[in-house]
Amino acid sequence: MSVKKMIKQTLAVAMAAFLAGEAAAAETMISQGLPSFADLVEELSPSVVNISTTTKPDDNGLEAEADMMETAAPEFRHFFENGKKQEALGSGFIIDKEGFIITNAHVINDAESIDVTLSDETVHEAKIIGKDNLTDIALIKITTQKELKPVRFGDSDKARVGDWILAIGNPFGLGGSVTAGIISAKSRDIESGQYDNFIQTDASINQGSSGGPMFNMAGEVIGINSVIFSTNGASMGIGFAIPINLADWVIKQLKADGTVHRGWIGIKIQPNSPETALAFGLEKTDGVVVSDVTIDGPAQKAGLEAGDIISGFNQEDITSPKDFSTRVAEAKIGSTADVKIIRDGKPLSVKIMIEELKAEKPLSSTSKTAEIKQLNEDEFLVEELGFKLKPITEETIKQYHLLPNTKGMIISEVLAGSDGAEKGLKAGNVIVKMDKQDIIDIDSVKNCLNEAKMENNRPILLLLQNGESINFVAVKLATENK
Numbered sequence: 001m002s003v004k005k006m007i008k009q010t011l012a013v014a015m016a017a018f019l020a021g022e023a024a025a026a027e028t029m030i031s032q033g034l035p036s037f038a039d040l041v042e043e044l045s046p047s048v049v050n051i052s053t054t055t056k057p058d059d060n061g062l063e064a065e066a067d068m069m070e071t072a073a074p075e076f077r078h079f080f081e082n083g084k085k086q087e088a089l090g091s092g093f094i095i096d097k098e099g100f101i102i103t104n105a106h107v108i109n110d111a112e113s114i115d116v117t118l119s120d121e122t123v124h125e126a127k128i129i130g131k132d133n134l135t136d137i138a139l140i141k142i143t144t145q146k147e148l149k150p151v152r153f154g155d156s157d158k159a160r161v162g163d164w165i166l167a168i169g170n171p172f173g174l175g176g177s178v179t180a181g182i183i184s185a186k187s188r189d190i191e192s193g194q195y196d197n198f199i200q201t202d203a204s205i206n207q208g209s210s211g212g213p214m215f216n217m218a219g220e221v222i223g224i225n226s227v228i229f230s231t232n233g234a235s236m237g238i239g240f241a242i243p244i245n246l247a248d249w250v251i252k253q254l255k256a257d258g259t260v261h262r263g264w265i266g267i268k269i270q271p272n273s274p275e276t277a278l279a280f281g282l283e284k285t286d287g288v289v290v291s292d293v294t295i296d297g298p299a300q301k302a303g304l305e306a307g308d309i310i311s312g313f314n315q316e317d318i319t320s321p322k323d324f325s326t327r328v329a330e331a332k333i334g335s336t337a338d339v340k341i342i343r344d345g346k347p348l349s350v351k352i353m354i355e356e357l358k359a360e361k362p363l364s365s366t367s368k369t370a371e372i373k374q375l376n377e378d379e380f381l382v383e384e385l386g387f388k389l390k391p392i393t394e395e396t397i398k399q400y401h402l403l404p405n406t407k408g409m410i411i412s413e414v415l416a417g418s419d420g421a422e423k424g425l426k427a428g429n430v431i432v433k434m435d436k437q438d439i440i441d442i443d444s445v446k447n448c449l450n451e452a453k454m455e456n457n458r459p460i461l462l463l464l465q466n467g468e469s470i471n472f473v474a475v476k477l478a479t480e481n482k
Helices: 003-031 038-047 243-255 273-280 321-328 394-399 442-454
Strands: 048-055 086-094 099-102 113-117 123-132 137-142 164-169 179-189 198-201 213-215 220-230 241-242 268-272 288-293 307-312 336-343 347-354 373-376 379-382 387-391 409-414 430-432 460-466 469-475
Touching: 038 048, 038 164, 038 213, 086 164, 099 243, 113 394, 113 409, 123 243, 137 243, 164 220, 220 243, 220 394, 241 243, 273 379, 273 469, 307 321, 379 442, 387 442, 430 442, 442 460
Parallel strands: none
Antiparallel strands: 048 086, 048 113, 086 099, 099 137, 113 123, 123 137, 164 179, 164 213, 179 198, 198 241, 213 220, 220 241, 268 288, 288 307, 307 336, 336 347, 373 379, 379 387, 387 409, 409 430, 430 460, 460 469
């Protein structure tokens, strides 16, 4: 039996089970007095299209793989026979009467040809207008004399967890299919990219549904169905959609000139964790921590430093790294941004010129490898942190009256004038962790110090134990350029 025939038989069995389940669910809804979606589906279906692409087979005639994260199943499969072109299936939706259609970038990546099937079963060849792999959004276009019915965009920010939604797509190549569910969560980060901000739903989204619309009950698109979480390739009740508010900005740029232009200021950031906030004497974990600044980049030219906490951007509060990255990306290139920061516990404001993000622009650092001097058999000078360290031994436990089970390394002396001295470090303090990493020996210290130096000499977060009390302190590195 051929591979293609086996696939068709498997899909037939799965479809029969699926339809039986849908029928049972419909009877339950009727018996409970729940609304029917039939009128809404009839209105919306003409706006949704099926997309099929062909690509050249690879050298070995093997199945091509979708470019998705390891924890999420591919949104579409390529069914093939050796020596033949591979076929991929997806979905999309019409956004205007000129024939522009939105889908996912991964649906049309590497496509040699793209066919769009409308709701009346007519097939039209499409061309790629532009795509953005960072958000997995693509814009394609068909030319037809038929009157097309575009969708209406809603406001994804106003969507609430628990709201009903409809998903329409082309699962398994079966043609237009409708599923219903609720919004399970918002602002999901599934670690697929720096602009993750997905809407999560329990509506059934299967392979081939990529690029299809997520509708609210007003018949407005609020998301682009993009990813499923699965261990077997089929829907497991967890699907993700790109919010249309995020997509709208991308789509407008793709429509204008086929590419996306993003703002850039040249910094690396990390979350402001409770530990970090405590170390900096802050009550809230809002904002983001600057961990690296690009040499000669816009941020460095404006005076931004590693260790600064960014709390606001152009009069808007910053709540997370994703929030900040999106705001910078969407800022007008060539404009000047008003950035609110906290440095040494004091609020400041800096003006940063927005440049365009280029793929070849790396974060450059001039940091060198950490140097730790061994003073004698059991004492080390960490000059860049401004103190001397000793390992925890029976002798030091007695000398500094430590608890018998103490772990880490003990500060034997703090250098005058160092940042550590200013932060109140004292001989007898035990360093339990550095940047959340356990300190076992001097090599552990050196590894943490090297990481901080490679990230433009950012401050190091120390977890200190003094008797039975534990507290966090962020210590700046003493460097030649400071």
